[in-house]
Amino acid sequence: MSAATYRAVQATGGGKLELVERPRLTPGPGQVLLTVEACGICHTDTLTVEGGFPGLTHPRVPGHEVVGRIAAVGAQVSARWQVGQRVGVGFLSGRCGECESCRRGDFVNCANQALTGIHHDGGYAEQMLAPAQGLVAIPEELSAAEAAPLLCAGITTFNALRKSSARPGELVAIQGVGGLGHLGVQFARHMGFRTAAIARGQGKRKLALELGAHHYIDSEAEDPAQALQRLGGASVIVATAANPASMGPLMSGLKPQGRLVIVGAGAEPLKIDVSSLLFGERSIAGSNTGTPVEAEDMLSFSLLRDIRARIETVPLERAAEGYARMLRNEARFRMVLTTGA
Ligand SMILES: [Zn+2]
Ligand SMILES: [Zn+2]
Structure with a gap:
């Protein structure tokens, strides 16, 4: 220069x-x-x-x-x-x-x-x-x-968790183990949450566990919402994927009063089964850096x-x-x- x-x-x-x-x-x-x-x-x-x-x-x-x-x-x-x-x-x-x-x-x-x-x-x-x-x-x-x-990527996932109502020891899920999600998994683990990482296929399993996830859910092999319910239900799910179509079905993996926090942007609309909101008083929110x-x-x-x-x-x-x-x-x-x- x-x-x-x-x-x-x-x-x-x-x-x-x-x-x-x-x-x-x-x-x-x-x-x-x-x-x-x-x-x-x-x-x-x-x-x-x-x-x-x-x-x-x-x-x-x-x-x-x-x-x-x-x-x-x-x-x-x-x-x-x-x-x-x-x-x-x-x-x-x-x-x-x-x-x-x-x-x-x-x-x-x-x-x-x-x-x-x-x-x-x-x-x-x-x-x-x-x-x-x-x-x-x-x-x-x-x-x-x-x-x-x-x-x-850091502040986005950090704040999505820090501003959530999840308390230490509770189950928190991070959907996506990419640019945002690989940080989200680390923050969730180190903030004291029982941390589940959700991604497609087995390719991210080893990395997710290395980053600190306690559980890995392969969304191609099983329904991630059912997998979360088997673990007791998540207090918070942070959705980092770029495809909103994958987010709606996660709602029923939340505990009553649980919240889906969206930080990944995608063009298509989000589809939600309304009964999963009503029965269990679950909610959806966005979080911006x-x-x-x-x-x-x-x-x-x-x-x-x-x-x-x-x-x-x-x-x-x-x-x-x-x-x-x-x-x-x-x-x-x-x-x-x-x-x-
Ligand atoms: Zn950015
Ligand atoms: Zn202003």
Whole structure:
């Protein structure tokens, strides 16, 4: 990188990513300039690369699992953030402070939430401007590539469990052992839940047990809801799969008052047998990542319990290849771009 320019990979619409050289950035009020070290590739990046998300314009640099160091600080940024400090940026990078949710302290649901890599350029780049209020402090013990996927996949599964009503010792199921689920299994185990992992086939059994699952349910060999009922019924099921059709039938694996928490996005609608809601007063909810300070809680917990994402790294200039690998579901289990910084 010459001093005057930096390299970025931008989405130009229709699924295309191109490597470009851009003029060096300067942070405005409330912003910091990051020297990006690593950025995870998340399935949600399809919203930017394929296009169509409300408020998105192209070209746009995707990436919302960003770790780097602060290179410059703009005006009106709190003294908490200093040049040289290691920080991260997740999906929810700024709250308005004025909408009803913000006034109630519910920042995740800010009506004017700035989404990293959608409303402003993200981390598929050597530099990035980030709103200071979206920054996450990154402990020195974690490498940039290790920390990056935790900022979206990690906080998503951590918060889905931490905000649930499940209590230590109760049965919790994680549906899917992929990019999200392989972290969900670790968090569930280390939070003290009896942990069941649900995936198709026998291929993920060994990994799921290694990650800490007490039970493995092969959804091709048996009905996962019946398998959960044989274990006493789950208090919470965290559904991480990308196909909603697989989620509805899980409802009857919940105990009375149990909850299906959906963190995996899919295009088709969710179909639910209403009687499984009524009889047993079960419920369904979504969970959307978390706030920056909750991400800091998640990183401390990950260090405390040695929880890490399993990653494959790819240099920034090969972002399109890494993205395609994620799309084909070949990543084991999170792809992370590295800049060499
Ligand atoms: Zn994400
Ligand atoms: Zn707001």
